[in-house]
Amino acid sequence: MCLPSPNPPSGCTITGSNKLTFTGNSFSTDINSVFKIADLAYFNGTVVKGTSVEEVPLNLNVSFSSPVGISQVFDLKLHLVNTPNDATNSEEENADFVFIDENLSNPTFTFEGNEYTLELTGFNPDLDQISIKALEGGTTKTAIYAKIKSIPEPATVAGLFLVGMYLISSKKLLEKKH
Numbered sequence: 001m002c003l004p005s006p007n008p009p010s011g012c013t014i015t016g017s018n019k020l021t022f023t024g025n026s027f028s029t030d031i032n033s034v035f036k037i038a039d040l041a042y043f044n045g046t047v048v049k050g051t052s053v054e055e056v057p058l059n060l061n062v063s064f065s066s067p068v069g070i071s072q073v074f075d076l077k078l079h080l081v082n083t084p085n086d087a088t089n090s091e092e093e094n095a096d097f098v099f100i101d102e103n104l105s106n107p108t109f110t111f112e113g114n115e116y117t118l119e120l121t122g123f124n125p126d127l128d129q130i131s132i133k134a135l136e137g138g139t140t141k142t143a144i145y146a147k148i149k150s151i152p153e154p155a156t157v158a159g160l161f162l163v164g165m166y167l168i169s170s171k172k173l174l175e176k177k178h
Helices: 154-177
Strands: 019-024 035-043 055-063 071-081 096-100 108-111 114-122 131-134 139-150
Touching: 019 055, 035 096, 035 131, 131 139
Parallel strands: none
Antiparallel strands: 019 035, 035 139, 055 071, 071 096, 096 131, 108 114, 114 139
């Protein structure tokens, strides 16, 4: 295991501490469109045993300009996985990871009587990528993407459920006829 010390074991490189840098971006978007909300850089430094951070808050202060005029803070989280570094392991095995917390309920806001949610979609606009990794002593740079989704009214959800049930029932009736 590579621990910070005046005389690290052979094969160990001691670097500075881990560092996570978040830089917000301006954006213009439509409902249900993926957009870039921030740039993220993660430096995988040396962590003394017992001092690693497992999660960090990601407080997004989103301001919608005129005519909307809404400003709201969305409290989200990023999870960090700091691997114990071992000089006999490969670079990949000593890599650390950053994950978007998918277990949080998506924060909501109301505009003109309609309810919307802000959903973090990941680190890639085209793929379902909720984690990034940085090799020991290395920096990974990426972006965080999100989308604003309309929350359907309960009656709409019930209507969609009934349509789905009708389609399932119709399919079963057709299967029985054949």
